[in-house]
Amino acid sequence: MYSKEQLIEKLDLQKHPEGGYFKETYRSEISLSGSSLPSEFDSARSASTCIYFMLTSDEFSAFHKVNQDEAWHFYMGERILLHMISPEGEYSKVNIGSDFSSGETPQFVVPAQHWFAAEVNNENSFALVGCTVAPGFDFKDFELAERKQLQKKFPKHSELIKKLTR
């Protein structure tokens, strides 16, 4: 098993603003014009992108949302608990991992516009996953939650939002 530090070095991972570490591994050379995309995309985007994403148990991926569906693929390590709040305020969660008999799933798609956050609950461990989006990722489509604003929007999830925002 690799350590967190070894993976950061071997996979050339960088700190992600939401928490965790990432590296973009693929960016399609196909460009989709702004006019061919739904109105939330303000300009052209690559057709698709993929990243490695590593999350450790000593931090969390803070609540954020993106304009496109995001497919998560489990590679190695401990399971990730992914929390979601739909635009209507409905909470759901999923365990992404490889222990299928315990209900973990190796692949999961977070729907566009859902607020989501993630954590690795087993101590001293990490998870390595892949995240794929289409159209491709652009920080213009990414919004990191502001704690007070999100709590105001979804008061019944206030405690969870407090735990998983910075």
Ligand code: GUN
């Ligand atoms: N590229 C940079 N950050 C991200 C992210 O959070 N998700 C995806 N899919 N690609 C990214």
